[in-house]
Amino acid sequence: MGAGPARMRPEGALRAGILPLRLDGVGYAVAGRALLSDLTLTLRPGRRLVILGPNGAGKSLLLRLCHGLIQPTSGRRIWADGSARPASQAMVFQRPVLLRRTVAANIAFPLALRGIGRAARREQVARTLERFGLTALAHRPARLLSGGEQQRLAMARAGAMAPEVLFLDEPCASLDPAATRVIEEMILTLSAEGTTIVASTHDLGQARRLAEDVAFLHRGRLVEAGPAAAFFTGCRSPEARAFLNGDLVW
């Protein structure tokens, strides 16, 4: 695996120009409790943004809010194409959500929903299985795969749609080092093909390997955002410095 030549984007999967996504003073509150506060952030096309922060900082909520699973209770979320929730974006969760079907059927299903015809779909599924090393598992029930295989399938299924943006919520949190490496390679492959990556992680090593930009959250607030190199060599805030030193636990 690795960053091969750019693949053909599947018919019907691409709606050009959903990025940048702008969050303008976004907040999210539940029962009067502010879980995200006054977030202003721009997701630029073609970048790999890693969201860092201690447990409970709001990383998952931020990803869900960007993806459209939850709605801001204040501020604005603005996609460049003006839509409320563009189709050309996908999300992969820490625990993959797979259909009670075969591996191949899991990849085929969203392609069918996009209206891709049977022949093109079959070809697309075969190509996706092949490029992500899943061909031997094609006819296995997805829910009986190992955790690493399931996450590989979830990534492959998302990648088959050639999304403009892929949101990843701690995609390697429960994986061993070898499975983690495979998922990181998939992330880099999709990134090299033009998919914008927005990923949360606890793993600072992973953040250093993947991030071009970093957004650091603490207690629902965006404390720092900018290029990864600057963040790792000279972050400005005491909270981020404490986090990098392993001294910020929540």
Ligand SMILES: Nc1ncnc2c1ncn2[C@@H]1O[C@H](COP(=O)(O)OP(=O)(O)OP(=O)(O)O)[C@@H](O)[C@H]1O
């Ligand atoms: N629906 C909800 N109702 C009330 N509180 C919630 C809800 N969803 C999340 N929270 C709280 O919001 C905070 C942020 O949660 P979130 O899952 O985004 O954190 P996180 O940064 O992803 O944490 P972790 O690294 O532990 O996964 C937590 O304190 C969590 O308990």
